[in-house]
Amino acid sequence: MDAVEAVLCQIEETGAQAQLKLVAHLSRPFPPDFIQRVLSVSDPRTLCELNFELGERFAEAALAVIAHAGLRPGDVDIIGSHGQTVAHLPSSLSATPSTLQIGEASVIAERTGIPVVSDFRTRDMAAGGQGAPLVPYFDWVVFRKPGAVRAFQNIGGIANVSVVGDRLDDILAFDTGPGNMVLDGLARRITQGQLQCDLDGQLSRQGTVIPSILAELLTHPFFALPPPRSAGREGFGEALVTWLWEQPRNKPEDLITTALAFTVEATARAYEAYVLPRYGSLEAVYVSGGGSRNPTLMERFSARLAPLPVRTLDALGFPEGAKEAACFALLAAEHLVGTPTNVPSATGARRRVVLGKLTP
Ligand SMILES: Nc1ncnc2c1ncn2[C@@H]1O[C@H](COP(=O)(O)OP(=O)(O)OP(=O)(O)O)[C@@H](O)[C@H]1O
Numbered sequence: 001m002d003a004v005e006a007v008l009c010q011i012e013e014t015g016a017q018a019q020l021k022l023v024a025h026l027s028r029p030f031p032p033d034f035i036q037r038v039l040s041v042s043d044p045r046t047l048c049e050l051n052f053e054l055g056e057r058f059a060e061a062a063l064a065v066i067a068h069a070g071l072r073p074g075d076v077d078i079i080g081s082h083g084q085t086v087a088h089l090p091s092s093l094s095a096t097p098s099t100l101q102i103g104e105a106s107v108i109a110e111r112t113g114i115p116v117v118s119d120f121r122t123r124d125m126a127a128g129g130q131g132a133p134l135v136p137y138f139d140w141v142v143f144r145k146p147g148a149v150r151a152f153q154n155i156g157g158i159a160n161v162s163v164v165g166d167r168l169d170d171i172l173a174f175d176t177g178p179g180n181m182v183l184d185g186l187a188r189r190i191t192q193g194q195l196q197c198d199l200d201g202q203l204s205r206q207g208t209v210i211p212s213i214l215a216e217l218l219t220h221p222f223f224a225l226p227p228p229r230s231a232g233r234e235g236f237g238e239a240l241v242t243w244l245w246e247q248p249r250n251k252p253e254d255l256i257t258t259a260l261a262f263t264v265e266a267t268a269r270a271y272e273a274y275v276l277p278r279y280g281s282l283e284a285v286y287v288s289g290g291g292s293r294n295p296t297l298m299e300r301f302s303a304r305l306a307p308l309p310v311r312t313l314d315a316l317g318f319p320e321g322a323k324e325a326a327c328f329a330l331l332a333a334e335h336l337v338g339t340p341t342n343v344p345s346a347t348g349a350r351r352r353v354v355l356g357k358l359t360p
């Protein structure tokens, strides 16, 4: 931990015949404050174990879906694994833009015998981008319709939109803001852990919106950022849920109804600010992600965007819940042939780059 040793070697031949010549060597010390920061990472053991545990879970899921299709691992060329985002810090949140997805690809490759492409976001970020959203390339390849402009709205933990016309370099895509993250946190608190989310919209349907809290939520600094922009748990996670929960004298059902209105309003305002001024009108908005399974959310989002048609992605014959995983299957396949799959107009990267890392 004191320094980084850098060597340049010339290596001829391979295996037992390999011959290594040391060409140069430098030792570059770390500054003391950097060493202190590395030493102070608060819970490296949990992070280390979770990386491998997630790898096991992802491997089991991959083997299960292959079996479900009536295939064997040997029939599959490549696995694309997005991983679990544990931190996402674009330039708006950190002087060291960075992002971390875990779920060890070596474990997946070892358990399945299939090569894995993983860690898709880092190269885009290294090229000056946000590292997100990455789904626009997939939306354009799979769902574009000649002559039409379609919006693809994901409502996951975070919500993001891709607006797709004929040309890849003309895509507008960005994170609109909160999806289900705030709702999930409140649902857990309201039901003392009985429900992990606002299941089927049953909690948010019972309350009324608290206008003063909604107005305060909409002053969140994320909304002042123009696209390209991306969000995460850092802005819309537990800290925000705690703030909401601690607002005095409110009924729990009114708080969750207000949180749902927050997602609806933040998303609709993103269309009004950036999408509609640029495109005029859209063929339709196709919604995917868990939020599309919340009827209260879908009703209020459709009503807010009317007369724009709002449908679930299933209307195009593609199951909405499968979209993000399918996206990373496509990005993994394109990694193998060297196709750049980030969309600089969406992420803000300086250039198009090949995404992902290959674990053979
Ligand atoms: N039946 C349902 N009723 C209400 N909410 C639901 C329902 N099913 C799923 N959800 C919500 O959807 C969320 C998961 O959505 P999804 O799987 O699209 O997100 P993710 O992919 O994990 O997040 P992200 O898209 O931000 O990466 C759950 O946390 C939950 O809040």
Ligand SMILES: CC(=O)N[C@H]1[C@@H]2OC[C@@H](O2)[C@@H](O)[C@@H]1O[C@H](C)C(=O)O
Residues within 6 Å of the ligand: 085, 088, 099, 131, 132, 133, 134, 135, 136, 154, 156, 157, 158, 159, 160, 175, 230, 231, 232, 324
């Ligand atoms: C850092 C990260 O994991 N971001 C996710 C998250 O979930 C939705 C939204 O925020 C989006 O930007 C992204 O996922 C999709 C798949 C994307 O990159 O397009």
